[in-house]
Amino acid sequence: xxxxKLLSIAVALATSGIASAGTRVDVGAPSVVVRYGDxxxxxxxxxxxxxxxxxxxxxxxxxxxDSRVLGLLEQYESCVADAISxxxxxxxxxxxxxxxxxxxxxxxLASN
Numbered sequence: 215x216x217x218x219k220l221l222s223i224a225v226a227l228a229t230s231g232i233a234s235a236g237t238r239v240d241v242g243a244p245s246v247v248v249r250y251g252d253x254x255x256x257x258x259x260x261x262x263x264x265x266x267x268x269x270x271x272x273x274x275x276x277x278x279x280d281s282r283v284l285g286l287l288e289q290y291e292s293c294v295a296d297a298i299s300x301x302x303x304x305x306x307x308x309x310x311x312x313x314x315x316x317x318x319x320x321x322x323l324a325s326n
Contacts, residue, residue: 244278246271248301255307264305265298265313272297 248271253260276293279286302314312318 244275246274250305255305255310261307261309261313264307264310265302268298268301269294272301 248264248267250264250267253264255261255264272294273280275297276290279290279293281287281290298314302310
């Protein structure tokens with residue numbers, strides 16, 4: 215049986231945070247669970263798909279800050295960026311981290 219891999223992204227309006235499965239999350243903070251057990255993170259497609267899922271989840275939890283008001287727009291963008299960065303770090307995959315940090319699409323890894 216494939217193990218269930220997931221992250222719970224929780225972001226309070228003033229700060230953002232990440233918690234992996236089994237970690238306590240601030241009850242009042244909005245959160246989104248991101249499942250990635252179905253992805254092969256040794257493939258380019260898997261890394262790109264997970265990064266897109268993390269970005270979408272971060273946008274969802276930060277959406278109360280999404281506004282055309284300049285100050286709130288900056289807070290929203292910072293919230294999304296922080297949530298994605300913390301989520302990528304929590305996954306702990308080198309290819310995902312390189313893609314997030316440098317925008318370099320991961321090479322297909324060969325194994326014997």
